[in-house]
Amino acid sequence: MKHHRKRPLRPHHGSATIVVLWSIAIAAIIVAATQLITWRTATLGRSAIGRVQARWAARAGVERVIATLGWNTENADPEDPMALFRDLEYDWSGTVETGTWDIRHVEEGLDLKGPLDLHSRININSATKVQLLELPDMSLDTADAILDWMDDDDEVQGIGAEADFYEGRDMGYLPRNGAMRSIAELELVAGAWPDYVRGEDWNLNDRLDPSENDGDTTAPSDDRDGELDPGWAGFLTARSVDSPLSLSGYPRIDLRSTSVDELLDLLPIDERQAEALIEYGGSENATLGALLAIELGELVGAPSSSSGRSTGRSFGRNNTQGPEPVTPLSKEQLSAVFAECTMTDYSGPYLPPGRVNLNTAGPEVLRIIFEGDPGVADSIMALRQSRAEGITSIVDLLDVRRVQSETLSGLASQLDVTGWTFSVSSRGTSENGQEVEIHVVLDRSSLPVRILSYREE
Secondary structure (H helix, E strand, C coil): CCCCCCCCCCCCHHHHHHHHHHHHHHHHHHHHHHHHHHHHHHHHHHHHHHHHHHHHHHHHHHHHHHHHHHHHHHCCCCCCCCHHHHHHHHCCEEEECCEEEEEEEEECCEEEECCEEHHHCEECCCCCHHHHCCCCCCCHHHHHHHHHHHCCCCCCCCCCCCHHHHHHCCCCCCCCCCCCCCHHHHHHCCCCCHHHHHCCCCCCCCCCCHHHCCCCCCCCCCCCCCCCCCHHHHCEECCCECCCECCCCCECEECCCCCHHHHHHHCCCCHHHHHHHHHHHCCCCCCHHHHHCCCHHHHCCCCCCCCCCCCCCCCCCCCCCCCCCCCCCCHHHHHHHHHHEECCCCCCCCCCECCEECCCCCHHHHHHHCCCCHHHHHHHHHHHHCCCCCCCCHHHHHHCCCCCHHHHHHHHHHEECCCCEEEEEEEEEECCCCEEEEEEEEECCCCCCEEEEEEEC
């Protein structure tokens, strides 16, 4: 019997090779995909880390400004109002371990270093109709509508707009009948179109961004001239506040409730002048501004020697039965009164609107505040530029030839020589070039310095 041996099977070398090649290819794809995912994750991680670094660099700039504002408020020098702004200019840039910050702003076409003093603009809540009409592209009906938005009644001013107007057009909102809280709120007023309010500064950061200098490539539309045209927002603000602190950093003396001894301790005046100030402070409709145009003695019905501010109503000194004569306040005494005293009520839930800082307002704002007189604006600019310390009191404007004492008296409630509220646009840059911008509004009217608004871009 024959036995047949089975022939051994030959391995399928070709199939094995194909399987191996497929395995290698799949492995390569997996490795490549893993590497790509890892690379993308690492890139995203570096980008995220860069943004965090840029954010904290920008925040470091904000904190630097807060520290400077706090120190200058505690160590105020009433004889040098510009000391604060010189210090703030040093804070415009800085470096931390992982990035840098840059703080700047545009004011009336000028690119300036440091934070923006919001008191360089007119607070819309105290602006008059005449001042509003000095704004570019402002019409009479829009000016009336703005005043109607802020007044506390439903009576239409001129050709303005009250609640009936907004209800009839199904706007979904009514006039606030109170102070505006932000300049963006102005866009809710009839006739105040965003193009008028914002101009080219569409994000209201007071800086010229790339999208605001590229023509019609991206919104907003601009003229691509390398300058920021800010619209009404470049001349108006709703954030500035009047401070209960004096130029020396101490609480202001309320002439309606102070004592003779307190005035004698803090002001360079005599006892009779102190008594007259208290008497005048207690009278109805009394304002500090009146002291710029009328002698103190006249304001309280007492004899007074004549001066340039007299209105001719002084009493004769031979009237021995009348009140004791009052020595007219000198310019130095007037400056001290305006620096340390007040007749303003600060007890409400909101501080009164801020006043225009004569040391930082641009020529156009000064022209508007003085109701369209460019000569006064030029004279004020020349006066403050001639002094390193700037204008130390609104009383200094009595030396400006074009400024009448009666005009200055009427505008005194809108003028100041320092700023209490600041807008900071701090742009942080990380080591890998990532950028984050922080925009805050700071209030130093009380200590510690407060952040009124905060946003990141």
